[in-house]
Amino acid sequence: MVKDLTSSPLPALIQGGMGIAISSWRLARAVAKRGQLGVVSGTAIDRVVACRLQEGDKDGTIRQAAEHFPDKNLAARVLERWFKPDGLARPGAYKPVPMFSVSPPKALLELATFASFCEVWLAKHKASGPVGINLLEKIQAPTLPILYGALLAGVDAVLMGAGIPRDIPNLMDQLCRHETCALKLNVENGDDVQIPYDPSLVDTDCLELERPKFLAIVSSHVLAMSLARSGGVDGFIVEGPIAGGHNAGPRGWKVESGEDPVYGPKDEVNLERIRSLGLPFWLAGGKDAPTSIDEAKELGAEGIQVGTAFAFCSDSGMEKSVRRRAIAYALAEDVETRTEGRGSPTGYPFKTLNLSGTEGGRHPSERERQACNQGYLRTAYQKEDGSIGWRCAAEPEADYTRKGGASEDCVGRRCLCNGLLATAGHPYAMKTGGLEYPLITSGIMRDLPRFLRGKSDYSADDVMDELGIFADLPGDRSQTLATA
């Protein structure tokens, strides 16, 4: 049985998934409390939760969620491994978390499953509206444990883009039945391999699970039509090129050109084709005006997905001083968003904010490359002996080329994993000294003054008020987690 999104008709507003940990449980909960779809980010959630635990789990929320995890022994093992009651010995001194591979260690699978459970559970706790989880198709190896953890917490929707998530609906069905399943991993210069996941890792007593809605994030009607034909898709987020985060490249553009992408009329999605699929859809990318929901509905959409406006609000997971500085610079019109053609090791264009004191404010070559220590954007490749290796175009060039990668691939690449973790308040210490700089991705920030309304800060509620979302679901918004 496929879940309802609990409110009928479907929500007019989806708060976009924003990694790493920008769309945190706190933000998703604030949105779900008003009956709209709040979305947590599943990207690198294993590492985020490991960081929060090592920082001492200051607000106690992970330990609170852990009490509700179906397998008490597994939860206890994760806490035993990662929780440090006194916090970090010094800033950035995190214990290494293993990286995902074709056969990841059991401890990592446990951490990832537990972490996404906690994030979704916390978002749903005391919020009667629906909660979704966002994942990037491109990051394949951690997907199954993260999906399963989210299912155990009763996630209402899975939203996935940055690739072609054709196999995900079927995998969700299998995971809902607690069946062992496998995700196909793309291997450069070799045959794809399967990454298995066995849900019996978690002692769930065969908890009955409902299949969440699956919403595919697309930037072309051709992809939407192809996914609709494959089946299992319950709706689409149609994302335009001004949206924050990763974007699809424009027609004819190649990352190898070294140019930043320029979008034109040919890149516009044909909404007539999308409508003809008969599935609900939401429009994303600069849709944050009071009229945006009505305009989207006039075009046949259910509503809108909004990211940037929520990314800088006080409920977001962005580290406070970084967030406040970005707002101040945006108000002074002293900061710009650039769509970098080569910045992201994924090969997709990526929006970066050129704020000074952050990665986006300096040239990629100014950061001394470090051996890859996070690993989410590595690609798998086949080694000469047939085994699978992993490489990232943002690691030291010598490492990358030793693994058979072309040195041209390294030009202009940024380490998104470390930059985005730092933006979420988890900067790792660099081997060469100092802490990793934050890296902010953002869409267009010119509308922030509307949400601020003359104040120095604004909340998710302010954004929703401005968007014309007035329905409030039962639940006391003023209640803090301390009393939860």
Ligand SMILES: Cc1cc2nc3c(=O)[nH]c(=O)nc-3n(C[C@H](O)[C@H](O)[C@H](O)COP(=O)(O)O)c2cc1C
């Ligand atoms: C800080 C930030 C991080 C984002 N990260 C992701 C992500 O991890 N996955 C994803 O599918 N979309 C991501 N997005 C895109 C949003 O989900 C959303 O579609 C987009 O922000 C909508 O356009 P807007 O920024 O103009 O509101 C991100 C956007 C921002 C601003």
